[in-house]
Amino acid sequence: MRILVVDDEPALRLGLCEQLQAAGFDVESAGTADEADTWVRAAALAAVVLDLGLPDGDGLDLIRRWRHRGLQLPVLVLSARGTPDERADGLEAGANDYLGKPFHGRELLARLRRLIQGSASLHEPIALGAVGDVLFDLVDESVRQGDEAVRLSPTLRRVLGVLVAARGRPVSKAYLMDQVRDLEAAASDNAVEQWVRRLRQRLGAATIVTVPGQGYAVTLFRPGS
Template identity: 40%
Template sequence: MRVLVVEDEPKLRAVLCQGIQEAGYAVDSAGDGPTALELAQRSIYDALVLDVMLPGFDGMELLRRLRADDVWTPVLMLTARDTVSDRVSGLDAGADDYLVKPFAFTELVSRVRALIRRGSTSHQVVLRCGPLELDPTTRRVTVSGNPVELSPREFAVLELLLRRREHVVSRAEILQHVWGVSSGESSNVVDVYVKYLRDKIDRRFGTELIHTVRGAGYRLAEPS
C-alpha cells in the first residue's frame, strides 16, 4: 500500500510521512502542486493526503487536474479552514474526506485506512488478464472463478502488474511501490513474492501469466 503526502511545511510533512510509514504504508511526498501532480500521474497510489495551501498551485487546483486526467486516487484533504463553504469546495473539487488542522494523528491514520478500504468504488474497475481477475474495491482475486487468497503484499504486487499489463515492470519499481525501498538497495524480496504469486496462480491453475523478462523485470500477459 502506497500513500502520497502533499504538504508544503517541511516539519509537518516529515511527521506525516514518518507516522504513515509506521502505520505500515510506503510513502512518497511532495511540497508543491506541480511536483505532486507529476508524482500522482506517474505512479499508482492507494491514497493521497493533500494540504490545501501549496506553492505552485493549491490543493484544490491539483485535485481538479487529477480528476480531469481520470486519476481517482482517494484523497484526504487537510486544511486550517473549517467553514462549510471550504468543506463544500473541497468535496466538490473531488476530495473523498476532509480533516481540519490541528488534528489527532490517530484520526488521520484511521481516515487514510478507511479511504484505502473503501477505494474509489464508482471509478475502479475489475482488472483482468486471461482467467485472472482482481477487484481493487473488494480485494477479491479469482482465477476462472476460483478464489485465490493473497497476503496484502502479494495483492499489491499483483495489482501493480495487472495495472501495467503487457508492460515490463522493473524490480526497482515494484520495490518502491510496494515496500517503499529505493532502487539503489539490493533485495531479492520481489523475486520471492513473484514466486509466491506463481505458486498460487500459475502453478495451481496450470496457466502462465507472470513472465520473467531477463535483466528487466516482470510482465503480466496471457500466454502467447
C-alpha cells in the first residue's frame, strides 16, 4: 500500500518515510501543498500523513479542497498544533485522525493501520473497460477480472494504479515514467509503450486508450452508457 508523507522539514520527512517503509508500506513524499495535491490527483494512495505548516499553504485548507472534490482518502494529521481547539479544527476540516508532535512511532503506525483498514472496509473497487469486468482496488492495488485475481508485476500494477487514480483523465508518458522510476531505473525510452501493451494484453485492449498528444487513460465502466 502506498502512503504519502507531507512535511516541509526534510529530516523529519525522511525519518517518517524510513519508518513507514520498515513497516512494509510503499512510501512517497512531498514538501509542499502543491506537490501533495499533485500526488493525490495522480497516484493510487491508501492514506496521507500530513503536516499542517507547509510553505505554500495551510494543510487544513488542503484537506478542505480534497473533501470539496469528493476525495475520501484517509488523512492523518501530524502537527505541533496540539491544543484541543486546534485538534478540533483539524477534524472539522475533514482529517480522519490527528496526532500531535512529538509523537511515538508505534502509535503513528497503529493509527495509520486503523485508518486504512476502516477505509478498505468501505471501499468499492473501480470497474474498468467496456463491460466493467476489470476491477481495480485503489487501497491495495489488487486487480480482478471476472472472478479471477490478475497477477501483475509491481511495475504494471503501479502504471495501472496511476492511470486509475487519474479517473479517466489522460496521463502523460513522462509522468508515468517518473512514477515508476524507483522500480525501473534503467527503463528504455519506449518502456511506457511496452507496459501499456502488456496491460492491454492482460486486461483487454479497451481498458486503456491512447489520447493523441496527451498520453494514456483508463476506460471507466459506466453502466447504461
